[in-house]
Amino acid sequence: MEGRVGGETEGWLRYQYFLHYAEDSLMPLLVMSPVISRLKSTQVPFFVRPITAVVANRISAQFIFPNAQRHLGFIDGQLATSGGRYLCGDTLSAADILMSFPLIAAKDRWDDMGS
Template sequence: MITLHHLENSRSQRVLWLLEELGLPYEVKRYARDPKTMFAPPELQRVHPLGKSPVISDGDVVVAESGAIVEYLVDSHGQGRLKPKGGTKEQRRYTYWMHFAEGSAMPFLLLKLVFDKVSSAPVPFFVRPILKGVAAQVGKSFITPNLQRQFAFIEAELQANEWFAGKAFSAADIQMSYPVEAAAQRAGLDGKYPAVAGWLARIHARPAYQRALVAGGPYDVTP
């Protein structure tokens, strides 16, 4: 049986969702974040040297990194499901969005998180205006324009296609769920991206998504 080492409010949630979509038997070992640092607990290092989640064990196979886990599960247990046929336009789109999620979308969301933290960090009063000014300028001139450019691109893609790989739901939608949900909660979509909002509504309505919420517990990607 597959074991998922699941850290609350993390990328691990999309692995739970994939397991439910594939109908695979699994067990969940839950881990809580440190309430002060929000980091994963030290006991995760017993599972994987980096001590991060998600990690799965499937017999003697241990796989870390959510994208690698998604690909492993689809390739090893998917039986042709949730992945377009090779050599097709849909397969090329699938591969692109599988990598876009962490390679392009998440870096700017993480930068936003870091600089939001910096602007509210407890520092001496005479330093606070400088930190806030720097954080605001970086956000205005670099982070926000890049996020807006990315989501305008995602919006255009979802206006032309119901799902990220094309007409059919796939694991690329599962992989893209975390950055889009993070953007919606942390940055806000402000009604500017109706196709993105529609896609979010569609994935949230899927029975497997709902079952994954029950299995994983409360899910909130807002820091």
């Protein structure tokens, strides 16, 4: 049968992958962004804030933003090669719904991560 590896379809393998990807790869990055941005907030003492702001900006520029871009590119590529309208094919699955949570939650924060 075409598209099968060891009895599992490609859609099933994608399904298993994205169930874990959403929580284990994508969400930690999205949670890290607002946590790091707190280093620049007014709650940080005034005399320390310039140092913590530089650290926060470096972490965002060198780690968070490039990885967010990489993840978005990966997700776009997966959608393009899924063989359907969704991540796992032509049928909406729990993996699509689970992936929607971090993407919707971060939708308004993507611009804050960099350009």
